[in-house]
Amino acid sequence: MSIALAALRRIALVLALAVATSSLAAAQGTRIVDGRVMKPRGTEPDPFPIPGIMVTLHRVSRSGGRPIDSTRTDASGRYHFRYPAPADSSAIHFVSVAYAGITYFSAPLRDPVVRGADADMTVFDTTSRPMTITQRGRHIVVSAVDSAKRRGIIEVFELSNDSSVTRVAPPGSTTWEGGLPPHATGFRVGDGDISGDAVRTETGRVLVEAPIAPGLKQLSFSYDVPARDFPLSIPAEHRTDVLEVLVEEPSGTATGAGVSEVDPVEVDGRHFRRFIGRDVAPTAVVRIAIDRPPALPRRYYIMIVALALGAAMLVVLARTTWRRGTRGATIHGEPAWANDPDALARRIATLDAEFERNPSPSEEARETYELRRADLKARLADALVRRGRVE
Known part of the structure; x- marks a missing residue:
């Protein structure tokens, strides 16, 4: 019982010292990071430590970035840094370690004291032999057409190395490839885990x-495509767990590759239709179309044309009236036949005869005839009233 009590006291003392060290570091403006560098043991759950490997502490701020300290791991793979808090509160610290020609980086060290899993680094052996990089996700975002008649497209890939070794490219080869649409321009690499310097x-x-270490890595890039290239067909090329297509234009659709529409989403105040497909085969192709607005029935076009012609005639009549007025002439505001019942009757008869000569007029021809005849009849009624006659 006394042995157990003594052990508990020792544990409590260690914890108290750790808390005191953290409090002292925070009070004195000093930061601490304690971690280990380890490598997986094949299929075994516990990794083994890497002794004697160089670990570097970096600082990145608005004025630039540089290494500020370095050390080697001890026999148990542990490393330790104590460093002053930066004057620039926006500065970020992280550690790096190089193993088998590949440099690995920790997550940013945001707390004054970082220990345990947040400070541990895992390194891997490398291989250039062919191996599968699983495509967990692919996201295609199609923006609305811009003033240059082009649509911007963003693609984001979630690539997973499910092995215990880092995949490196052999000379003259790559670790991953994908296709671009035929007329894509303005290619640029976005934020992600793969640097633009390693993508071409x-x-x-x-x-x-770029090397692809075990785990999930994100690759993103964007490009522009002429609006005339839609409908746009994009091959899957790789088996994909989840394929997502976002289309900003309300009339946009995505078909093929097993995608179906789900609830729309809003991103930064922009609204997108959303399509999802799962377990997409490498041979699948997704087709993105931007449908044109539905056309008006032809009869509405006839009415629009008639109104436009009427407006044009009014402009001509106004100009003619103004010219006559400047010459001292009487302003009538109508052509001569518009006030002559006999001339109007002849025009109606001529219109009827021309229409009757067509045994099977189209709907558009009939509507044009009826509109024109109604106009002439109205003019004839007005002319007869002016002459004091009743039809």
């Missing part, structure tokens, strides 16, 4: 040369 394009292909 060649003959319509996106080529990634």
Whole structure:
């Protein structure tokens, strides 16, 4: 019982010292990071430590970035840094370690004292042999057409190395590839886990040369496509767990590759239709279309044209009236036949005869005839009233 009590007291003392150290570091403006560098043991759950490996502490601020300290791990793979808090509160610290030609970075060290899993680093052996990089997700975001008649497209890939080794590209080869639409321009790499310095394009292909360590990595890039290229077909190329397509224009649709529409989403105040597909085969193709607004029935076009012609006639009549007025002439505001019942009757008869000569007039022709005849009849009634006659 006394042994157990003594052990508990020792544990309590260690915890108290750790808390005191953290409090003292915070009070004195000093930061601490304690971690380990480890490597997986194949299929075994527990990794083994890497002794004697160099670990570097970095600081990045608005004025730039640089290493500020370095140390080697001890026999148990542990490392320790104590460093002053920066004057620039926006500065970020992190540690890095190089193993088998690959540099690994920790997450930003945001707290004054970082220990345990937040400070531990895992490194891996490398291989250049062919291996599968699983495509967990692919997200395609299609923006609305811009003033240059182009649509911007953003693609985000979630690539997973499910092995215990880092995949590196052999000379002249790549770790991952994907395709671009035929007329894509303005290619640029976005935020993600893969640097733009390790991504290039060649003959319509996106080529990634960066090492891909075990775990999930994100690759994002964007490009522009002419609006005339839609409907746009995009091959899957890789088996994909989840394929998501977002289309900003309300008339946009996505079909093929097993996608179906789900609830729309809003991103930064912009609204997108959303389509989701699962377990997409490498041979699948998704087709993105932007439908044109539905056309008006033809009869409405006839009415619009008639109104436009009427407006044009009014402009001509107004100009003619003004010219006559400047010459001292009487302003009538109508052509001569518009006030002549006999001339109007002849026009109606001529219109009827021309229409009757067509045994099977189209709907558009009939509507044009009826509109024109109604106008002439109204003019004839007005002319007869003026002459004091009743039809």
